[in-house]
Amino acid sequence: MGCLSDYSFGHIKVGGCTYRHDLIVFEEEILSPWIRQEGHCLHVEDLKWAIAHHPRVIVVGTGAFGGLTIPQETVNSLAAQVITLVAYKTGKAVEAYNELVEKGERVACCLHLTC
Structure with a gap:
């Protein structure tokens, strides 16, 4: 897939x-x-589609201003499935995803594009 830009x-x-x-x-x-x-x-449950692809890492873009919250329960559930979750405001998440793809990581990127 082409990079995010x-x-x-x-x-x-x-x-x-x-x-x-x-x-x-x-x-x-x-x-x-x-x-x-x-x-x-x-x-x-919002990550079912991503999880079904068996990523090692899920990068979440929480929005331009960080409006998307991530409960600890979500982090714990992914950790139990041996999936690392990294979350940043969306601009930084795009950079992180592109870097991980370049390194050959098996990574999904979930992006909230607005707030």
């Missing part, structure tokens, strides 16, 4: 295509729109 509030490019809804990226696959059961709270 040109993120700004409400949109991002993935492999040259622009997306305007929250999304999950794993290798050549994209889930968009990515709809969570609670818009600004990340539950493990």
